[in-house]
Amino acid sequence: KRKKNRLAIGSVRGTFAAAQTAASNIASSRFAMTFQDVNNVNVSGAIVQFQPWMGAVVASSMQAVGLYKSINHKYANVSGIVSPAGSSDFSPGNYGQLELALNSGLLVLESPAGGGFRFVSDQTTYGRDGNFVLNSLQVMYVCDYVALDLARSFDNFAVGQAVADVSAAIAKSFLQAKMTQYLQAKLISPSNGAPAGYDSASASLSGPVLTIGVNIYATNAISYVPITLSIRQVTQSA
Secondary structure (H helix, E strand, O other): OOOOOOOEEEEOOOOHHHHHHHHHHHOOOOEEEEOOEEEEEOOOOOEEEEOOHHHHHHHHHHHHHHOOOOOOOOEOOOOEEEOOOOOOOOOOOOHHHHHHHHHOOOEOEEOOOOOOOEEOOOEOOOOOOOOOOOOEHHHHHHHHHHHHHHHHHHHHHHOOOOOOOOOHHHHHHHHHHHHHHHHHOOOEOOEOOEOOOEEEEEEEEEOOEEEEEEEEOEOOOOOOOOOOOOOOOOOOOO
């Protein structure tokens, strides 16, 4: 009721199977979960092995700073990753286990061939369907930001004002101005038929109730790059 949406990144430490069970028990679009130990620098300047909560802290800080940018395929400022139950229990280099982890709604750190350590995705623990908002920490963050900012802005703009001063037309113009701000901030993006990142903007006034409606095209990250490669036989003539 107080419009204070929250997103959480928690952690679980144990076997890979236990992590999968924990994520499925949460099964929330507002909760992501790490499960790998992380090597990082402690307050004394020494590199030590932290429990998975450190990965959760790193992921949450990266998303908070990135806003419209996703932690998907972004490098984390850590010195190593360790599976608590051993590499035989889980290894991000094992693509079967990696796919199982992502389908289970777990945040996974990997060590790519080029070095460093990066998040494989920004998956939440939601797994009921393929909803692109509910499955992505970044899109959830963007949508929350827009929803809460829009509510706060209209509260300051319209509530308490006389209907003689704030008409439906004026309210719609204010809505369109807010959408322009979100487009410039890259929170929404152009789409086919909606070059401004939104459509179906409306405002209606009935007595003391001002009703606002709009469809936004939330900015999301590219997750897949399918490539069609055609191969043909060489023919030559002279």
